[in-house]
Amino acid sequence: MSPSKRTPGNVAKPKGQAMAPEVPEVLPPDGWVKDSPFGFLRYEGGDLARLGDVQAWLEEVKGFDCLQSMAELIKRMPEDVMVCLYYINRIGDNGKPLNAQLMPVDSTFSHDGNSLPKPVWQSEERHAESLAMHRTLAAAQPKTTGRPALVDRLERTVRAQRMGAADPMNNPTHHVARLAVPMAKAFQWWGYGQLAAPAGADTEAGSVPDVSTWAGLVKVRKAYPSAIWVPEMKATVRTEKKRRKALPGAKGVAKAMAEELGISEKRVNDLVRESE
Structure with missing residues (x-):
């Protein structure tokens, strides 16, 4: 049996929000x-x-x-x-x-x-x-x-x-x-x-780089492929897949999305399921 989860005093859950790839800090x-x-x-x-x-x-x-x-x-x-x-x-x-x-x-x-x-x-x-x-x-x-x-x-x-x-x-x-x-x-x-937020960025709503768009998500994932997939990212994958499948003659949607994100087709489908 695996030991119970640990709770050290200097660790926290991820923030749940993607930041700008242009700022390396x-x-x-x-x-x-x-x-x-x-x-x-x-x-x-x-x-x-x-x-x-x-x-x-x-x-x-x-x-x-x-x-x-x-x-x-x-x-x-x-x-x-x-x-x-x-x-x-x-x-x-x-x-x-x-x-x-x-x-x-x-x-x-x-x-x-x-x-x-x-x-x-x-x-x-x-x-x-x-x-x-x-x-x-x-x-x-x-x-x-x-x-x-x-x-x-x-x-x-x-x-x-x-x-x-x-x-x-x-x-x-x-x-x-x-x-x-x-x-x-x-x-x-x-x-x-x-x-870190971009230098000089406003901290009010709307100043955080938007990963609700497919282009924004692809940019972030290409810059930081090892970053955790937060809920907003998964929701964008689900929305984009749904949009593409609704297009006339849609074929190989998940495969095309996977190539753009630099991940596997299976991972794209898993992300969609996790976002539901």
Whole structure:
């Protein structure tokens, strides 16, 4: 039996509304807080999405259990995920928030501190010495590093969850709970987050880009193919299919629509059913 759905303190349902593809800025989902229970969700380039929050969000919006959500999380992580994988810091002793640090690209994701970023209190020279010593010792017993090691570590968290253990992905005492990626990457890979409104746009009704039109929907889906299909999008697919089928000599309607959206014919029909 699958574990019950989790409700971490830093995740929310999607907003249910598509934003403009012309504006690449990605905002956090509703309910996201920068000063999370796990650390400060910020790096030098902007906001971060914690992997544990993304996994729980996938369970919430797609109805996945922990095994399915982790499989989706791993499947959509690119081979070069290590170049933008961050380790978030807790609030420092002086009460000042600290930006997250990049994980070492050859991290083993073990409990050994040398697989983590340089401690903020340690000099670069001292950290380099520690890493050199660690790697010399590890050379006699090669270990998996980088993305393969990350995948192994994430898969082990699922095994722990399914055996009834506390969820490592949402336990502040576990290192894996403090792994995060830039918000824009989380949106690109999993659809987590939401697009910012166009610069200077009016916030009143009617200012939000319209996905109730077929042209508008196609534009959004082409720009962000991994974005979640919100109800407004599904309704547009249903309306457009109905309109096309009513035309004289209509043939291959779903197939043509699928090609325009860059999805399968089956997916078009599923979207229509889901919107009813």
